[in-house]
Amino acid sequence: MIYVYAISEPTVTRSALKQRGLGGATLRTLERGDLAAIYSHHRSLSPAPLRKLVLHHDRVIKAIMATGTVLPLRFGTQLEHEEQLGDLLAARHDELRRSLERVRGKAELGVRVIPAHASAPRRRGDTKGRDYLLDRVRSHRRHQQAVDDVHAVLGALSEASSVRETGTAETVLVAAYLVDQSRVGEFRLQAERLAGRLPGTRMIVTGPLPPYSFAEQQR
Amino acid sequence: MTERSVGLATDREVSLVEVLDRALGAGVVLTGDVTISLADVDLVYLSLRVLVGSVGTLEGGKDVAELMPGASSVVDG
Numbered sequence: 001m002i003y004v005y006a007i008s009e010p011t012v013t014r015s016a017l018k019q020r021g022l023g024g025a026t027l028r029t030l031e032r033g034d035l036a037a038i039y040s041h042h043r044s045l046s047p048a049p050l051r052k053l054v055l056h057h058d059r060v061i062k063a064i065m066a067t068g069t070v071l072p073l074r075f076g077t078q079l080e081h082e083e084q085l086g087d088l089l090a091a092r093h094d095e096l097r098r099s100l101e102r103v104r105g106k107a108e109l110g111v112r113v114i115p116a117h118a119s120a121p122r123r124r125g126d127t128k129g130r131d132y133l134l135d136r137v138r139s140h141r142r143h144q145q146a147v148d149d150v151h152a153v154l155g156a157l158s159e160a161s162s163v164r165e166t167g168t169a170e171t172v173l174v175a176a177y178l179v180d181q182s183r184v185g186e187f188r189l190q191a192e193r194l195a196g197r198l199p200g201t202r203m204i205v206t207g208p209l210p211p212y213s214f215a216e217q218q219r
Numbered sequence: 220m221t222e223r224s225v226g227l228a229t230d231r232e233v234s235l236v237e238v239l240d241r242a243l244g245a246g247v248v249l250t251g252d253v254t255i256s257l258a259d260v261d262l263v264y265l266s267l268r269v270l271v272g273s274v275g276t277l278e279g280g281k282d283v284a285e286l287m288p289g290a291s292s293v294v295d296g
Contacts, residue, residue, distance in 0.1 A: 004249060054242045055235075074246035099247070110237040169285050176241075206234040212241035216248065 001078050004085060005060045006210075007071040007096055012036055017068040022046070022056055030061050030082050032089040035096055039066055040083065044046040045078070061210045069104045071096065072210040089179050090216050093219050100165050103215065106159055107208030109187055113147070113172040113195075116202045140167075143198075150194045160214055176213035184208050 003022055010031045017027045021040035038060070048166050054075050064122045079085050087098065087188045092204070144167055151173060155161040158177040165174040188205055195203035228236075 007247060012258050015271040051239065054239055058238055058242050072242070072246040074244070074248050075242045077249050079249070085249075097245075108241075110234075110241070112233055113232070113239060202230075204237075206237040209238065209241065212245035215246055 001042055001044075001080055002039045002082060002085065003042055003045065004037055004073055004077040005057060006064055006073055007089070007100070008036050008038060008040050009034060009100065010036045011068055012038065012064060013067045014063060016064045019060055021060060022053060023048075028062065030085050030089070032086050033093065035093060035100075036083050037089060037090045039079075039082075042078075058210070065107075065210050069100050071099050071103065071215045072212045073215075074212075088096075089124055089135065099215055099217060102160075103178065103183075103211040106180050106206055106211060106214075107184060108160075108213055109177045109179050109184065109205060109207035109212045110209060111173065111177065111191060111203065111205055112141055112174050113150075113198060113201050113203045114170065115172065116200055143172075144199050150197060151175055153194060154187065154191060157183060157190060161211055165190045172198065178211055178214045179208075181208065186205075 003025075005021070005027075006139060008029075010029075014031055017029065017038070019027060021027045022041065023046035025040035025042060027040055028036055029038055054203060057075045061070060064070045078089075082143070097204075099205075147166055151161070154175070154177055158179050160178040162172070162176060163175045165171045177187065191205050193203070
């Protein structure tokens with residue numbers, strides 16, 4: 001069977017393919033017109049901790065990204081043989097070309113804002129339940145407005161963005177941003193500055209990453 | 220599993236979650252067989268939850284079948 005990592009263009013250079021695939025397998029490319037898929041041959045997937053396999057998958061994609069535009073595949077794509085892969089590239093050609101253009105020259109940045117500390121337990125003897133709840137709602141709304149503002153500013157620095165989660169006690173904001181590679185530094189600086197608008201939280205910016213969240217056709 | 224308060228994961232651990240979350244739940248889906256042990260996947264989800272309390276696509280009742288089309292319960296040895 002073959003394991004597929006990513007879709008790119010035939011200009012993917014030799015240097016990207018020098019990296020080893022899962023289980024030390026050799027990386028290969030399959031070209032169909034102006035598309036190329038990067039894959040490796042396996043009799044079976046070597047057993048290994050799932051986390052290690054997934055991180056290896058990601059490392060391969062990052063190596064390709066260093067040399068050109070790449071559409072990351074979700075982890076776990078196994079096909080019987082190259083012919084199937086070629087057929088899939090042909091069948092989805094136009095959509096895949098559009099996706100490549102969407103992410104060309106851009107990287108993904110993940111922003112995760114979480115509470116800085118474990119939430120404090122409610123004090124015993126809190127009276128006036130209704131007032132307490134109203135206060136919490138008002139505070140939550142102010143807080144949520146600040147979060148929305150942060151997302152709006154970061155979104156304005158991006159070509160595309162998507163909020164995966166917001167408004168819960170545990171995850172203040174979980175969002176993905178597609179940012180032109182020339183603006184990644186500026187994005188990080190702005191994000192750091194904006195983190196100050198959300199007291200009591202920690203902001204972790206991850207990336208630049210391959211554009212997993214923007215690789216599929218946007219609906 | 221070591222004791223750890225929710226929300227006190229290191230930045231590095233959170234970034235790891237961000238990568239795993241994406242590689243497992245985002246990216247282009249080509250038709251194919253995903254052969255991963257369900258038990259392995261559950262363990263990954265569990266450890267991710269412990270680290271950051273909730274993990275985007277990995278909570279809210281989404282099951283493995285939704286996240287990985289074609290996932291079977293057989294580990295390809």
